[in-house]
Amino acid sequence: MQQARTTCPYCGVGCGVLAQVDDEQMIHVEGDAQHPANYGRLCVKGSALHETLGGHGRLTRPRVDGAEVDWDTALESVATRLAAIREAQGASAIGAYLSGQLLTEDYYVANKLFKGFVGTPHLDTNSRLCMASAVTAHKRAFGADAVPCCYEDLDEAELVVLVGSNLAWNHPVLYQRLKAAKTRNPLLRVVVVDPRVTDSCEIADLYLGLAPGSDGRLFTGLLARMADTGRLDRVYLDRHAAGLEEALAAAQEEDTTVEGIAADCDLDPERLETFYYWFTTQLHVVTLFSQGINQSSSGTDKGNAIINCHLAGGKIGLPGAGPFSITGQPNAMGGREVGGLANQLAAHMDYDTPGAIDRVTRFWTTPGLVPTLPEGPGHKAVALFEAIERGEVQAVWIMGTNPAVSLPDANRVRRALERCPLVIVSECAAATDLLPYADIVLPASGWSEKDGTVTNSERCISRQRGLLPPPGEARHDWWILIEVARRLGFGEAFAYAHPAEIFDEHACLSGFENDGSRLFDISALAGLDRAAYDALAPIQWPVTTDAPHGTARLFEAGRFATPDGRARLVPVRPRGPAQTLDPARPLRLNTGRVRDQWHTMTRTGRAPRLMNHRAEPFIEVHPDDAASYGIGDQQLARLVGAGGDYVGRVRLSRAQRRGELFVPIHWTDQFSGRARMGALLEPHADPLSGQPESKHGAVSLAPL
Numbered sequence: 066m067q068q069a070r071t072t073c074p075y076c077g078v079g080c081g082v083l084a085q086v087d088d089e090q091m092i093h094v095e096g097d098a099q100h101p102a103n104y105g106r107l108c109v110k111g112s113a114l115h116e117t118l119g120g121h122g123r124l125t126r127p128r129v130d131g132a133e134v135d136w137d138t139a140l141e142s143v144a145t146r147l148a149a150i151r152e153a154q155g156a157s158a159i160g161a162y163l164s165g166q167l168l169t170e171d172y173y174v175a176n177k178l179f180k181g182f183v184g185t186p187h188l189d190t191n192s193r194l195c196m197a198s199a200v201t202a203h204k205r206a207f208g209a210d211a212v213p214c215c216y217e218d219l220d221e222a223e224l225v226v227l228v229g230s231n232l233a234w235n236h237p238v239l240y241q242r243l244k245a246a247k248t249r250n251p252l253l254r255v256v257v258v259d260p261r262v263t264d265s266c267e268i269a270d271l272y273l274g275l276a277p278g279s280d281g282r283l284f285t286g287l288l289a290r291m292a293d294t295g296r297l298d299r300v301y302l303d304r305h306a307a308g309l310e311e312a313l314a315a316a317q318e319e320d321t322t323v324e325g326i327a328a329d330c331d332l333d334p335e336r337l338e339t340f341y342y343w344f345t346t347q348l349h350v351v352t353l354f355s356q357g358i359n360q361s362s363s364g365t366d367k368g369n370a371i372i373n374c375h376l377a378g379g380k381i382g383l384p385g386a387g388p389f390s391i392t393g394q395p396n397a398m399g400g401r402e403v404g405g406l407a408n409q410l411a412a413h414m415d416y417d418t419p420g421a422i423d424r425v426t427r428f429w430t431t432p433g434l435v436p437t438l439p440e441g442p443g444h445k446a447v448a449l450f451e452a453i454e455r456g457e458v459q460a461v462w463i464m465g466t467n468p469a470v471s472l473p474d475a476n477r478v479r480r481a482l483e484r485c486p487l488v489i490v491s492e493c494a495a496a497t498d499l500l501p502y503a504d505i506v507l508p509a510s511g512w513s514e515k516d517g518t519v520t521n522s523e524r525c526i527s528r529q530r531g532l533l534p535p536p537g538e539a540r541h542d543w544w545i546l547i548e549v550a551r552r553l554g555f556g557e558a559f560a561y562a563h564p565a566e567i568f569d570e571h572a573c574l575s576g577f578e579n580d581g582s583r584l585f586d587i588s589a590l591a592g593l594d595r596a597a598y599d600a601l602a603p604i605q606w607p608v609t610t611d612a613p614h615g616t617a618r619l620f621e622a623g624r625f626a627t628p629d630g631r632a633r634l635v636p637v638r639p640r641g642p643a644q645t646l647d648p649a650r651p652l653r654l655n656t657g658r659v660r661d662q663w664h665t666m667t668r669t670g671r672a673p674r675l676m677n678h679r680a681e682p683f684i685e686v687h688p689d690d691a692a693s694y695g696i697g698d699q700q701l702a703r704l705v706g707a708g709g710d711y712v713g714r715v716r717l718s719r720a721q722r723r724g725e726l727f728v729p730i731h732w733t734d735q736f737s738g739r740a741r742m743g744a745l746l747e748p749h750a751d752p753l754s755g756q757p758e759s760k761h762g763a764v765s766l767a768p769l
C-alpha cells in the first residue's frame with residue numbers, strides 16, 4: 066500500500082489530502098496535517114473523494130463525428146479541422162473555453178498554443194464565472210491581481226465580515242478554521258452579510274440580511290460614515306493610497322446617514338450602525354468576499370467598494386487585516402497566473418502591460434518558430450458564445466467544463482453550439498449535457514490521475530499528484546494539447562515530456578525581464594528537476610530570490626504594484642441588478658452551491674452519501690410566498706425565466722426573504738429532466754470584468 070500527498074480538486078481552499086492507494090485503487094483519504102491550507106481537516110466532499118473514482122461512467126476512447134477512433138485519428142482530425150478554419154477564416158475564428166479544474170501546467174500549454182501559436186485571443190475560462198470581478202477590482206486598486214491576505218489572517222483578526230459568501234457550505238474547511246479561531250478568541254466577532262440566512266450565520270455575532278444587490282451601497286455608505294465619524298486613517302492614506310477625494314465624493318452623492326443607507330439596503334438601522342461601528346473601530350478586520358459580490362453586473366465596483374474601506378482605514382497589509390477574495394474553484398488562481406482569461410496575455414501580464422507582447426513573443430520564440438500573438442484581448446465567456454452564435458467564431462475547444470449548463474441563457478449557448486461548425490470537447494465523464502454538441506470528443510484524465518500544480522485562494526501553489534492510471538485511453542490535457550500543437554507544425558515550441566518541464570518554463574516566464582514591477586514572480590522555483598518538482602511543498606507566491614520560502618501576506622510595507630507604489634481608491638456609484646423584475650417575472654432568483662455537491666456533479670454525484678444531503682433539484686421559497694402561489698412544502702413547481710424553465714421540489718424556508726427564491730447550480734439534464742438554472746438567467750455581465758450576473762435572475766413561479 067502506498068500513501069501519497071495530493072490536493073483536493075474541489076473548492077478554492079485547496080486542502081492537502083493524504084491518499085492511500087492499494088493495487089491501483091484509492092482506498093482511503095484523510096486531511097494532510099502538514100498542509101497549511103487545512104492542517105488535517107477535510108470537509109464532507111473532500112473526505113468522500115475516494116468514493117467518486119473508478120472507471121464506470123468515464124470517457125475512455127476518442128470519438129470523431131460519433132464514431133470511436135484511435136488517438137492518432139482524433140488528433141489528426143482536431144489539427145486538420147482547426148488548420149482549415151484558421152486558413153479560411155483567420156485565427157480569430159477559433160476559440161477555447163477552459164476550466165478552473167485544469168492544472169496550471171494544462172492551462173499554460175493551452176494559453177501558449179492558442180494565443181501564442183494559433184494566434185487567437187479568444188481563450189477564456191469558466192473562472193470568468195467565479196472571480197473575474199475580484200481580479201479587475203484588485204488590478205484597479207493594487208495595480209496587480211493579487212490577494213493581499215492569507216488564511217492565518219482569520220486567526221489574527223478581531224472582526225471577520227463574510228459578504229456574499231456562505232463559507233460554511235462553499236469553503237467548509239476555512240469556515241471550520243474561523244469557527245475554531247472564534248472559540249479560541251471570544252473577542253473575535255463575525256458579521257454575515259447575505260440576503261439569505263445561511264449555515265454561516267451559526268457563528269455570526271451580527272447578521273445583515275440586506276436586499277439583493279445592495280452590497281455596493283453598504284460599502285460606499287461605510288466609506289462615507291468613516292469620513293463623517295473621523296475614522297479615516299489619514300496617515301496611511303497620505304503615504305500609501307491615492308484617490309480618496311474622488312471615492313469619497315462619489316460615496317457622498319447619496320444619503321450618508323445610517324437611516325438613509327439602511328433604507329437603501331433594506332436593513333435595520335441599529336444593526337447597520339453596529340456593523341459600521343465595529344468595522345470603523347477595529348484595525349484587524351478581514352472582509353471575506355466571494356460569488357455573492359462577484360456574480361453581479363457591478364461586481365467589480367462592489368469589490369472596489371470593499372477594498373476602498375480597507376485602504377481608507379489602513380486595514381490591509383497587517384496580520385488579521387485585508388479584503389480577501391475567496392475563489393470558487395481549486396485552480397481559479399492558477400489559470401490567472403498563466404493568462405487563462407481572455408483579457409490576459411501570460412504570467413499576469415495583460416496586453417497593455419508595457420512591453421508584454423514583445424517580451425512574451427521573444428520568450429516563446431523557438432529556433433525557426435516565432436509566435437504570432439494577438440494584439441489585444443479576446444472575447445470573455447458570455448461574449449465568446451455570442452460570437453459563436455453569430456458565426457464569427459467557427460471552432461471552439463471546450464476543456465473540463467459545461468457551458469451548456471453553467472453559462473447564463475444556457476439554452477442559447479446550446480443553440481450557438483448547434484450552429485458551430487467545429488466543437489471539440491475534452492472531458493472525463495461519458496455522459497454530459499455538452500457531449501451531444503461535440504464533433505470531436507477527447508477523453509481526459511481526472512483527479513488522482515493528473516500530475517501538476519494548483520493555486521488556492523491564498524496564493525498557495527500545491528501539487529496534485531498522479532496516483533492512479535487513467536481509465537482506458539484517457540490522456541492528460543497537456544499531452545493532448547502538445548500532440549495537436551505538433552500536428553499544427555509547432556512541435557519545437559511544445560517539446561515537453563513531463564509536467565515538470567512545463568512548470569519550469571512557467572516559472573521562468575514569471576521572472577523573465579521582471580525587474581520587480583510585476584508582482585507575480587515564482588522564478589525561484591525554476592530549474593526544479595522531476596524529483597524536486599514531485600516533492601514540491603505548498604508555497605505562496607511570490608517566490609523569488611528575496612523571498613525563497615514564499616510570501617504569506619502582501620503589501621506589508623505599504624507598497625503596491627502601481628507605478629508610484631500607492632494603492633488606488635476607486636469612485637463607486639452603486640447600481641442595482643441589471644436583470645429587472647416585471648409583472649411576468651416578479652420574483653428575484655438567487656443561485657448557489659449546496660454543501661455536498663460540486664459543479665455539475667460529474668464527480669460528487671457518484672458518491673451516494675453525498676447525494677443524501679440534497680437528493681434532487683429544489684426551489685427554496687418563503688412560506689408566505691409559497692402560500693400566495695398555492696404551493697405547499699415538497700410540492701413540485703416550475704420557474705420560468707428569460708430563456709427557459711426549471712422544475713424542482715419546493716422547500717419552504719424562512720431563511721429566504723419575501724419575493725426571493727434560491728436554486729442550486731448543480732443539476733443538469735443528465736441528473737434531472739429540467740433543472741438547469743443557467744437556462745433561467747439573462748446573459749448580463751459586468752462591463753469591466755465580463756463576469757455574468759448569476760446571482761440575480763428574474764422568474765415566475767407556479768405549481769407543476
Ligand code: SF4
Nearest residue numbers: 073075076080108111
Ligand atoms: Fe476540498 Fe474545499 Fe472541502 Fe477542502 S474545503 S476538502 S478543498 S472541498
